[in-house]
Structure formats: structure tokens, C-alpha cells
Amino acid sequence: MRNRREVLKALGGLAFAGAGLAQMAQESPAVGERVPPRPIPWDTGQCAFCEMPIRTPEGQWRGRTFPRGFFEQTYAQIAFEKPRPAPHDPKQVxxxxxxESIACMVNYAWVHGLRDGEGATFYVTDRGAYDPARPQESVRLVPARSATYYWGEKMMVVMNARLLAFASAKAAQEFAERHKAQHGRQRFYSFQTLWDLAPLPEMNLVALLARHAGLLGR
Known part of the structure; x- marks a missing residue:
């Protein structure tokens, strides 16, 4: 039985990424200088990987209505030490x-060869400090390298990635206890584990990886 990496390789998922990407999952993220997080463009921001809005849309969006703050709870960011060309418009920096998803951040970094601690710092939203009644105001970014990640089999989050981040293992465990009945099987991960498992499963994963590698037109 093939594992996910073997399937992706058969589809060209590793061949297009280059030999360097094949090694990324086996190496620890560097712990370099921390770049401070940048302002979050809630009004205009889109996910750099899947292009969904990072703010929960008001009313219906693509035929669905989402609870207040649904997108914001999994917001993540890669802050750069030096400005660089925008992904979809090289004329801008x-x-x-x-x-809008932790998995989107990890998968984007996996495809494009970005590494935490090498001219960039990865950040995730601390779900333990998050208030869905004040979604944007309560987003507290913590370094991805030090967070604890919670996976719930039946948990619904954007892109069906089933991942949340917490500033501490204790907060993640308390959250898991409160939602054991609703979420089914549960797991805890470190950022290193997520890196080892990349690319992380989520909606449209293979198509998104192929598009970012230039195999599919936009």
C-alpha cells in the first residue's frame, strides 16, 4: 500500500518540487532570529495557498454560510525579514x-522551500486565547515552532484540515477534553511533526500543490 508521499511522487508532486524539497520533511526547522509578525489585512487578505479570504465572509460564500469567526481561528502567517515579490504579482513586494489554514501555511512553505528561522518566522493563531465573538481582535499570534497542535477527526475548520494551534500543551489538552465527544479521535502534534508529515492533507491538496509548482494554470 502506497503512502501519501509515494502517491504524490507518482502524480509528479515531488518531481516538480525539486530534490531540495524531498529533504525538507527530514530536517528540523531552523531556530534563527525571530521576525516580528506583520499587520493582518483582514479586509482584503486572501490565503496565499488556496486564495480563500482570511476573514469569515458575511452572509453566504460559495453557497455556504459560516459561523462568525470561523476562518480567523486558524489564521497563520509567514513574516519575512526582508520584503520579497508577491506570489501572484512579482511587481509588488x-x-x-x-x-486561513495552518495546513495551507505548511503546504505553501513545503512547495516553495520556505523554512522557519531562515529569513522568515512562521506564526499561528493561539486558539486558546481566541474569542469567536471578537474574532479579529482576539487573534494572538504565537511562533509556530513553539505551539502545540490539536487534530480532531470530526472537527470542522477551513479547508477541512482538522488542525488548531495552542500556545501551550496544557491548553490543547484542556480543549481536547472538552470536545472529546464531538471530535472523535484526537491527536497532538509539534510543529516538527507537522513538518515531517508535509504536505498535510486538506481539500484540493494535489491540485493546489501542482498549481503552486507551475504544473497547472491559474
Whole structure:
């Protein structure tokens, strides 16, 4: 039985990424200087990987209505030490990339060869400090490298990635206890584990990886 990496390789998922990407999952993220997080463009921001809005849309969006703050709870960011060309418009430069899913951030970094601690710092939203009644105001970014990640089999989050981040293992465990009945099987991960498992499963994963590698037109 093939594992996910073997399937992706058969589809060209590793061949297009280059030999360097094949090694990324086996190496620890560097712990370099921390770049401070950048302002979050809630009004105009889109996910750099899947292009969904980083703010929960009001009313219906693509035929669905989402609870208040649903997108914001999994917001993630890659902040750069030096500005670099924007992903979809090389004429512009950006100080950060914004993601509406933790998996989107990890998968984008996996495809494009970005590494935490090498001219960039990865950040995730601390779900333990998050208030869905004040979604944008309560987003507290913590370094991805030090967070604890919670996976719930039946948990619904954007892109069906089933991942949340917490500033501490204790907060993640308390959250898991409260939602054991609703979420089914549960797991805890470190950022290193997520890196080892990349690319992380989520909606449209193979198509998104292929598009970012230039195999599919936009």
C-alpha cells in the first residue's frame, strides 16, 4: 500500500518540487532570529495557498454560510525579514504571507522551500486565547515552532484540515477534553511533526500543490 508521499511522487508532486524539497520533511526547522509578525489585512487578505479570504465572509460564500469567526481561528502567517515579490504579482513586494489554514501555511512553505528561522518566522493563531465573538481582535499570534497542535477527526475548520494551534500543551489538552465527544479521535502534534508529515492533507491538496509548482494554470 502506497503512502501519501509515494502517491504524490507518482502524480509528479515531488518531481516538480525539486530534490531540495524531498529533504525538507527530514530536517528540523531552523531556530534563527525571530521576525516580528506583520499587520493582518483582514479586509482584503486572501490565503496565499488556496486564495480563500482570511476573514469569515458575511452572509453566504460559495453557497455556504459560516459561523462568525470561523476562518480567523486558524489564521497563520509567514513574516519575512526582508520584503520579497508577491506570489501572484512579482511587481509588488510583501513583508508577509497570510493563510486561513495552518495546513495551507505548511503546504505553501513545503512547495516553495520556505523554512522557519531562515529569513522568515512562521506564526499561528493561539486558539486558546481566541474569542469567536471578537474574532479579529482576539487573534494572538504565537511562533509556530513553539505551539502545540490539536487534530480532531470530526472537527470542522477551513479547508477541512482538522488542525488548531495552542500556545501551550496544557491548553490543547484542556480543549481536547472538552470536545472529546464531538471530535472523535484526537491527536497532538509539534510543529516538527507537522513538518515531517508535509504536505498535510486538506481539500484540493494535489491540485493546489501542482498549481503552486507551475504544473497547472491559474
Amino acid at each position: 510583501v513583508e508577509a504571507l497570510h493563510f
